[in-house]
Amino acid sequence: MSTIELVDPELRDALVQVPLVPLTAESLTRRRADALELIGAVSKPKLPDIATDEIHVESAFGAKPIRVLTYRPVTSDGPLPVIVHIHGGGFVMGAPEMNDVENRLFASELRCAIYSMDHRLAPEAPHPVAAGGYLLGVRLAARECRAARA
Numbered sequence: 001m002s003t004i005e006l007v008d009p010e011l012r013d014a015l016v017q018v019p020l021v022p023l024t025a026e027s028l029t030r031r032r033a034d035a036l037e038l039i040g041a042v043s044k045p046k047l048p049d050i051a052t053d054e055i056h057v058e059s060a061f062g063a064k065p066i067r068v069l070t071y072r073p074v075t076s077d078g079p080l081p082v083i084v085h086i087h088g089g090g091f092v093m094g095a096p097e098m099n100d101v102e103n104r105l106f107a108s109e110l111r112c113a114i115y116s117m118d119h120r121l122a123p124e125a126p127h128p129v130a131a132g133g134y135l136l137g138v139r140l141a142a143r144e145c146r147a148a149r150a
Contacts, residue, residue: 023092025123032093032121039097047108049074057136066133067118068140069096071107082144084137085116091130092122115140 007015021027051074056065072080085103087094096116103114119133 028092028123035093036095036097039095039100042101044101045104047104050104050107052104057140059136060132063120063132066136067096068137069100069103069116070113071103071116072113073107073111076111080144081110081112082141083110083112083114084134084141085114086119086134086137087116089121091119091127094121113144 004012004015023031051070051072053070055068055070057068059066083106085096085099087096087098089095089098096118099116103116106112107114115137117133117137119130121130
């Protein structure tokens with residue numbers, strides 16, 4: 001069954017030019033590696049006002065801790081607003097580094113803390129496992145808010 005008829009007619013010709021590669025367990029592993037390599041090649045802006053770090057947050061039920069990339073202004077006059085960022089990838093691909101440049105710029109321009117959450121990917125971790133990582137991100141942001149009020 002073809003779904004090309006569901007695509008906007010102006011885009012169909014361009015889409016037909018792209019080879020369709022089946023998504024299998026083997027091709028998914030390669031696609032993930034290729035995407036991370038591509039992400040790593042993107043240059044990062046030099047923003048001396050932003051501190052970045054990688055932390056690991058304990059997850060539920062003894063599962064492996066969740067990796068979180070953090071971005072925050074080096075100096076702040078008070079409590080910071082917080083953004084919990086969850087990367088895209090359709091639950092089968094992706095990493096927090098996907099939006100590293102944007103998160104650095106947002107933290108600098110908006111003067112906020114950003115927690116960019118990793119999450120477990122399918123099919124190794126079927127739905128709704130990834131959602132547990134999102135809840136950890138919200139809890140991390142809530143801790144940040146409580147600490148700022150103390």
